[in-house]
Amino acid sequence: GQQVMQIPQYQHVQEGEDFTTYCNSSTTLSNIQWYKQRPGGHPVFLIQLVKSGEVKKQKRLTFQFGEAKKNSSLHITATQTTDVGTYFCAGRASGTSYGKLTFGQGTILTVHP
C-alpha cells in the first residue's frame, strides 16, 4: 500500500533558526496537505498543494510540491516559540477515494527561546 515517509522525526532549534521537514511518498499523489498538531491538540489544516512543482507561502512558512508529485517540504524561516508542535504531511494517492489520506509520521518541532 501507499507509504508516506517524513523526516526528521524530531527537530530541536533555537528561536530564530530555520526549520525544514521533508515528506516522501511511495506513489504519485493527487495532492499533498500539511497539518499542524499542537501538544495535546488535534491536527489543524495548514495548506494543500496540487500542482507539480507548486510553491506556496504563508508568512514564514514555505511549502513545496515536487515535480514528480511524490515529495514535499515545509520550511519555516526564523522559528518562534509559537511554531512548536508536530507537523504532518498527508497525501492522497492518485486514483483513490477523495478524503482517504495517508499521513506521514510527523516531525516534532521544539523551539528553545
Place this chain on the structure above:
Amino acid sequence: GAVVSQHPSWVICKSGTSVKIECRSLDFQATTMFWYRQFPKQSLMLMATSNEGSKATYEQGVEKDKFLINHASLTLSTLTVTSAHPEDSSFYICSAPSVSGSTDTQYFGPGTRLTVL
C-alpha cells in the same frame, strides 16, 4: 469556518465494557466522515470511512465488529469500541471533509482520549 466536535473528550473505562464516541459537524453537513487512531507521538492511522446512510468502509487490519461505526445523519457519526481492552487505549480523532475547495482537506475534531483499565 467548519467546526467538528467530539464527545466525550476523554473517557476511562473498565476492560470488557463498550464505549461510544460521537463526532458532529456543527455548522455543515458531512455525508462522509473519517475515523483515525493516534498513539502517543505517532502518526494518524485511518481506521474507517463513515458513510451517511450506508455501511462504513474499514481499512485493512481494522476489526469492523470491534469498532462499530454508525453514520445516522448528515451531522453525526459514532464510533463504538466494543469489549474494550487496554490495547484499545488511544487517541481517537474524527474528521470531515471541507465543504469549500478540495474535499481532501479535512477538519478534525478535538479527539477523544480513551483509557481502558
